[in-house]
Amino acid sequence: MLIVFFFFVIVSTALNEHEDDVVARLELVSLLLEEKKEDEAICVLAPPQDSELRVDPTLDTGKPWWTDEKVNIKLSYIYKSKGLTESFVETIFPLVSETLFLKTIQRKRIGRKKKKLSIKVLHERVQVLNELNSDTDLLKFRPFASDADIAKAVRAKKLLEKQETEREEKRAAALAAGVEWQSDNSDDESRGHAYREPPMPNLLKDGEHLTLIVDLSKALISLQRFREALELINSSLKLAKNTLTIEMQEELWSLGVQIAYNIDGPANVWYCARHIVNQNPYSFAAWNCYYKIMSRSRLDKLKKFLHENLSKREDCVPPIVIKGHQHTMHREHQEAASYYLKAYKLMPDNFLINLCVGSALINLALGLRLDNKNQCVLQGLAFLYNNLRLSGNNQEALYNLARAFHHVGLISIAATYYEKVLGIHQKDHPIPKLPNEGTKVNSDLKPGYCDLKREAAYNLHLIYIYKSSGSVDLARQVLKDYCSL
Incomplete structure (x- = not known):
């Protein structure tokens, strides 16, 4: 302990005599951190209050100590360990952003450089x-x-x-300006743009720096600075593609998808979403992420990407179902039913696919150009009954079946199933969240948001007040019991 104290005194004395000595500052900070004196360490590394006045652009005095790469990295990690996320970002993000910008510009210049004749x-x-x-x-x-x-x-x-x-x-x-003119007869190859050294030249080479990029991306997302985080992620993935580990790349891709949930119309989140799907082509969760992102923007890329996946992987169910959804949105029920049936052949025990096939056939049967309507209705109801069986006779499946009978005009059977819906007590369940969507619970939802009794009661009261039924009092009673506040 005494040796550490004397070493501390020596380093402090050296720092007072040589203020610009970066090595002495870092040694002093290491001693302070060993003694768990983070606040004193921050004071040693933080830029002075008159830092802007100390820098004279007319004098070539070298780079100030507070702009050194090692000083800023050490200071940023101290802020991060203390939970000061905003200070961590403000310390290191300008240097990282400028470095990535200069690296990008230099790569573009190298890529489009043309050979000039001397x-x-x-x-x-x-x-x-x-x-x-x-x-x-x-x-x-x-x-x-x-x-x-x-x-x-x-x-x-x-x-x-x-x-x-x-x-x-x-x-x-x-x-005309009174300046001595010097002729420049050098070749065009020797003349070029002035090279500016990035503030963090080893940012894309060292493993510690690459970890810093991931931590900085997470910090920007926590501060809801999504645009800046997205630019940082995209630049890092392009420039450090060969140096980032697979785990870091996957984490950055995942963070890019998370940003897509929080901002509308991102310009290049498409690449993050496509990467997630290509890595997990048979995952429903990955396709849900992709479709949720692309549903906010243009669908041209989505159509092309779907076509590529349908041609490459004929046994992949998610793109087939999404293609059926697209035809359903355009009221093309025959084409939708054909895609849903393809998915049914690959996954017959999926209750969602049975529901999609049944609803598509019911909608197709109500068209004007179909001859065998009764057969189509029976086939659709068969798939809905299959959905009821696979879902364990839950309230939602009963309501869908009642709605189908109501839709085709079988009023008495529909009323029976609506009454079954009213007799089931449905508990509220958390709304499913996609990967990286966060664990925050939506507090705006009122109790009973999973219960379909109100919808069933309203449709049942419509049946009761039909002229053929004439049960107006019963319809009023149903509304009073289930639809009143």
């Missing part, structure tokens, strides 16, 4: 024109140069004239 090569090409004008005109010979070489020479001559004009303009502007 002045020496341009002069060699122009020499072809000089030889043609001096010899061939006198001897009346056809020029030995090809048409392509002559065209290159003409372009080179124009480019040299343009460069000469630009140099004359710069010289005139320099003389």
Whole structure:
């Protein structure tokens, strides 16, 4: 303990004498953290209050100590350990964002960089024109140069004239401003955009830095800064594709999908949702995530992606069901029934698929162009009874069956099933949540949101007040018992 104290005194003295010594600051902070003095460590690493006044852009005094990469990373992790999420983000996010931006710009420049011809090569090409004008005109010979070489020479001559004009303009502007002009005769290849060093050059190489990106993304989401988190995730996945571990990539993809639940119309969440489905093509939960995201935006990409999956994986049920849903939305019940029946062949014991097939056949039977309507109704009711059996005679299945009988005009049978719905007490269940949708419970829901008694009672009272029934008093009693507040 005494040795630590003396070492602490030595480091503090060195820091007072050499304020810009980053190593001394980090050593002092390590000692303070060992003694669990986080507040004192923050004071050592935090930028001074007059940090903006201390930086003089006219003097080349080097980079201030508070802008050092190691200082900011250490300070951000101290904030994170203390639960100061906002301070953690404000400390490290500007540096990470600027680094990713510069890396992206540099990659774009490298990708679209074109090879430029040097002045020496341009002069060699122009020499072809000089030889043609001096010899061939006198001897009346056809020029030995090809048409392509002559065209290159003409372009080179124009480019040299343009460069000469630009140099004359710069010289005139320099003389008018009273500045000494220096000619720049270097080749175009040597002239380029000034390279600026990113504040965190090892951000996409070191494992600790990559973990920092994941933690920063989570912190931005917790602060509801979804747009910034999405830009950070997308840039990291593009730039660090070869250095991120599989677990980190999956976590970033998952965070991107989570952001899609919280913002409307994201521009590039499509890639995150598509990745989740490609990783789990036979998962209903993955397809639910995907469809919930894409239902907020254009459906063109969704149609193309569905077509690709239907052609690749003919035994994959979720895209078949979604395709049937799309036809149902457009009231194309025959096409919807065909897709639902394909899904039924692959998964006959799924109660949702039986419900979809039954409802599609019932709607198809009510069309005008169908000849065997009675057979179609019986087939639809058979699938609905199958749904009732698979769901364990629950309230929802009984209500769907009663609604089908009501829809086709079998009033007496519909009333029987509506009465069965009224006789069942349905408990409230938590609304299913998709992956990464959070565990927050919706407190706006009133008790009884899973109970279908009100809907059944209202439809039953419509049956009772028909002229053929005439039970007006019974209809009023049903509304009073189940639909009154």
